[in-house]
Amino acid sequence: MNERLEVKKTYKLFIGGAFPRSESGRTYEAKGPDGAFIANSSLASRKDLRDAVVAARNAQIRWAGATAYNRGQILYRIAEMLEGRRAQFATEIAALDGISLQEAELEVHTAIDRWVWYAGWSDKLAAINGSTNPVAGPFYNFTIPEPMGVIGAIAPENQSLLGLVDAIAPIIVSGNTTVVLASTRAPLPAMTFAEVLATSDLPAGVCNILTGQKSELAPWFASHMDIDGLDISGVDESSRSDIKIAGVENLKRIHVFDGATTPQRIFAFMEAKTVWHPIGV
Amino acid sequence: MNYYGLVDGSDASLRNFLRTLSGVDQIGAESRAAMLATRSIKTTAKNWAIDLAISMVDLTTLEGADTPGKIRALAAKAVRPDPTDSTVPSVGAVCVYNDMVSIARQHLDLIGGAHVRVAAVSTAFPSGRASMAVKIQDTQDAIDAGAAEIDMVIDRGAFLSGRYLEVFNEIVQIRALCGKKTHLKVILETGELVTYDNVRKASFLAMLAGADFIKTSTGKVSPAATPPVVLVMLEAVRDFYEMTDRRIGVKPAGGIRNTKDAIKQLVLVNETAGPEWLNPGLFRIGASALLNDLLMQRMKMRDGYYPSPTYVTID
Secondary structure, three states, X not given: OOOOOOXXXXXXXXXXXXXXXXXXXXXXXXXXXXXXXXXXEEOOOHHHHHHHHHHHHHHHHHHHHOOHHHHHHHXXXXXXXXXXXXXXXXXXXXXXXXXXXXXXXXXXXXXXXXXXXXXOOOOOHHHHHOEEOOOOOOEEEEEEEEEOOEEEEEOOOOOHHHHHHHHHHHHHOOOOEEEEEOOOOOOHHHHHHHHHHHOOOOOOOOEEEEOOOHHHHHHHHHHOOOOOEEEOOOOOHHHHHHHHHHOOOOOOEEEOOXXXXXXXXXXXXXXXXXXXXXXXX | OOEOOOEOOOHHHHHHHHHHOOOOOHHHHHHHHHHHOOOOOOHHHHHHHHHHHHXXXXXXXXXXXXXXXXXXHHHHHHHOOOOOOOXXXXXXXXXXXXXXXXXXXXXXXXXXXXXXXXXXXXXXOOOOOOOHHHHHHHHHHHHHOOOOEEEEEOOHHHHHOOOHHHHHHHHHHHHHHHOOOOEEEEEOOHHHOOOHHHHHHXXXXXXXXXXXXXXXXXXXXXXXXXXXXXXXXXXXXXXHHHHHOOOOEEEOEOOOOOHHHHHHHHHHHHHHOOHHHOOOOOEOEEEOHHHHHHHHHHHHHHHOOOOOHHHOOOO
């Protein structure tokens, strides 16, 4: 009997709910730790970033306008879909990182659990970080946390799936939309993750995922005037100060997270709105 | 009567003339428009094209919900499209409904925008379904209110039924009303004309009847200013220039929303009618959302990073 010819997967980008190739037509090779070829992945250009930001901006008001409960339900639904793809993620991670399937499965399980943990915060944010403020006048005075808008994220190089979840979940759970640059070395789980998003109930454009070179794209993330905040945990320490300087023009909130799993990661990309409501009028 | 020595105003002469027009090669027109759309315009050429496109915009608002305040805001934007950058040129004109003409004119004069013209849509825009008396009164009102340009619609029903003379005479009457001072743009509404042959016929009919400009669409019908349609119209004005030595302008309107689309139109103009048409006196772009995208592209070229729509006005 003839040996079966394998159907190789084309890893593309995820922009506005669709899977386009890079506008530039470029690709690069994702390799294992021994240098063996695993798959071709798209090499995104600054114009792909530009298109992704437009998609994220268009999706933002509706996503922020959904009820917290509804956003939570959609994120739980994503967890359900992730659960069904565990084997695929584990295989990709094991090949890219050169680890055993068991170790890879452990990362996948941690990532799914982490996603569910963040999803649970959606309807509790205002309770934790909102307040009613005593004021010297006939007013009720509330402070409510609100999403900032479009947040960029540069995901870490290692733990390609867990790092991606840590980047995306805390941004979108509050009603932000995002453009994420996945791990350059290990881009494959990010695109499989995008397939999960595309088949869940997440509205198109809420989460856009690019794969490419950080040194090429991070400065464009930083200077883009329509990105309101940026998570640069995945940028080399030596380049971080340049990124922060490039982000000054529109007072972008730029954060580096130390890996701790805390709701502060969500609040980092929210801002406070204070409402003065007159009494007795 | 004699119109450019080509027709004498009778039904027979008009029909004869329109019959002599060559047909349009549909596949050829579409592939040529698609080919020209692939031209790459970058760096200094792009800077030049963006500023030219801004100066060609007929900044338009044709909504039932238009208010005097909105018209004044539009006028201000027409004079200084980017309030933070005085090197941005003013747009070609503002295009409004009849009753808003005087408000636009007054406000433009007040804020130092005397060089920005006011165009009024007329003759029962957008459908053209009214009696001739109403269409004449409509146009007269706009001229009295200070409109420098009249955008009239043709009676597409009459044109499609083959009653060419009726369409011709309507344009002639409106032309007479406009006199020498007021520019006449004739809207063909190509989205309703079905074929490119009809577009070519209607273009010639309008030019013979005295149009200064031929305009693709009202913006209320889709498809509007598609590149092949604009190509056919540009070929018509080029051929008309060869016959009569008179240059007629072209105004695509509707569906041109971003800089890339606008630059594609400029390439079409340059390659079809010729570089003489690359000025606001002979080419205009009817648009509203386009101006913001042109401004944002200009910012990108100037600053070197991507701008945000929050830095340009919504309307």
